[in-house]
Amino acid sequence: MMRVVAATRRRVGLGTWSESATWPCYRNTLDRSCLQGNFPGVSASGGKASASGQRLFGHSRLAPTPLGRRTTALQNQGDQLSLSLGHQLTVSPQHGQILPFSSNGGTEPGTSQESDHLETHTETVMMAALEKKLGSTFSRKSTLPSPSPLLIVISGPSGVGKDAVINRLREVHGDMHFVVTATTRPRRQGEVDGEDYIFMDKEDFEDLIERNELLEHALVYGDYKGIPKQQVRKALGKGTDVVLRLDVQGAATIRRLIPESLSIFLVAENERALVRRLLGRKTEPLDRALVRVETARQETKRIAEFDYVVENPSGKLEDTVRKISSIIEAEKLRMQQKAIRI
Ligand SMILES: Nc1ncnc2c1ncn2[C@@H]1O[C@H](COP(=O)(O)OP(=O)(O)OP(=O)(O)O)[C@@H](O)[C@H]1O
Structure with missing residues (x-):
């Protein structure tokens, strides 16, 4: 009773x-x-x-x-x-x-x-x-179907703030896996190996390519960047959402390989703000900055390929992160969710 x-x-x-x-x-x-x-x-x-x-x-x-x-x-x-x-x-x-x-x-x-x-x-x-x-009891089980983990790609031109946004997202969404990209580019001041990037030399990187251990890789401004497959597979297998930081070319590759992924394109409020941000970072000489600006122009033309475009206005990083969080939240409520396979 x-x-x-x-x-x-x-x-x-x-x-x-x-x-x-x-x-x-x-x-x-x-x-x-x-x-x-x-x-x-x-x-x-x-x-x-x-x-x-x-x-x-x-x-x-x-x-x-x-x-x-x-x-x-x-x-x-x-x-x-x-x-x-x-x-x-x-x-x-x-x-x-x-x-x-x-x-x-x-x-x-x-x-x-x-x-x-x-x-x-x-x-x-x-x-x-x-x-x-x-003749039956009211269930206390959640009525919501359990969502599939998301594969979220954050992309945009160089200097738009991908790293800045992702670093803040990491603080807000401790439950997500933020893929640590492997790269052969030199470490910038303040960057931590294994946290910001997995820094490796060219030979080791090429070994990963040969063993098909990279989900995607590219030669960016003379340096390799790539996504270690194992990291992504492991997180998705545990039901954890995965966030990838990719340049525009890399995002296109992931979209082709994994159409179920969610792609977000970041933009600055205008081109001038983007260039100011790039120069303000003081990480490369003017000739390399010129290449980045020219590439950014080309990349921005590909906005329409992405699922979402989010503005990252100067001084409003928190707003940008909030918008991205809203997108993720809405995506998790989608009825037709497809499981991601790698
Ligand atoms: N909303 C913002 N307001 C002001 N400055 C910002 C904002 N977002 C990022 N920045 C600054 O702009 C510069 C470029 O940002 P960040 O390095 O994150 O860009 P990125 O897209 O990761 O670039 P890259 O692809 O070249 O690595 C950094 O100095 C960063 O602190």
Whole structure:
């Protein structure tokens, strides 16, 4: 037999009834005849439900009143209200609400006390009545289908802020895997091997290519960059979303190999801002910066190939990260999700 314990008087219908005239039988004590006439499907002696009980409970929640005396009276009576359904209610004024208890006094296996905390006394009783009528219990399992992990590609021209955005995303989404790209380019000041990039020499990188251990790789401005396959496979296998940072060419390769991936193109507010950002980084001489700017012009023409375009305006990195988070959140709610295979 299931017992239901009404825990706080403040949350429980009993503890918040109004003393208004709409509750004629409610006085200083809660007597059984009153309950019998007004609990839907509940009585102290197996009586029938009344529709007025539901209305009054609703009313009482809108007009809460302290109920020390009443609940004490109830407690003194040691009331255990038998549901006409064969369930039991134990009303306790000490805590905030009603919890279902198994016959051995513990919570039912697989139930969520957290969601029960939101239930009022009336709701619990009415749900028990509905469950009885339907002949089955209301599931506490999530109604949402479990989402497939996403493969998110963040791309855009050099200097647009891919690293800056990803570094901030990493702080916000600790539950995602951010692929560490392998590269042969020299380490910049402040970069940490294995965290920002996996820095390796050309021979080691070419060995990875030969062993087909890279999901994608390219020669960028004279240096190799590539995505170690194993890292991605492992994270997706655990159901973890994976974020890749790729140049525009690399993003195109991933789209071709994995059409189910989600691609986001970052842009600065305008070309001038992009160039300022590139120069401000002071990581390369003017001739190399010129190549990057020319390439950026070509790459920006490929915006339409991407699923989303997100502006990363100067000084508004947080907004950019928020927009990307919204995209990810929406994508996870898609009905038609395809599993990603590598
Ligand atoms: N929203 C922003 N506002 C101002 N500065 C920014 C913003 N986003 C990035 N930056 C700065 O712009 C410069 C370039 O950013 P970042 O290195 O992240 O670009 P990137 O796209 O990763 O470039 P590359 O592809 O060449 O590695 C950095 O100095 C970075 O701090």
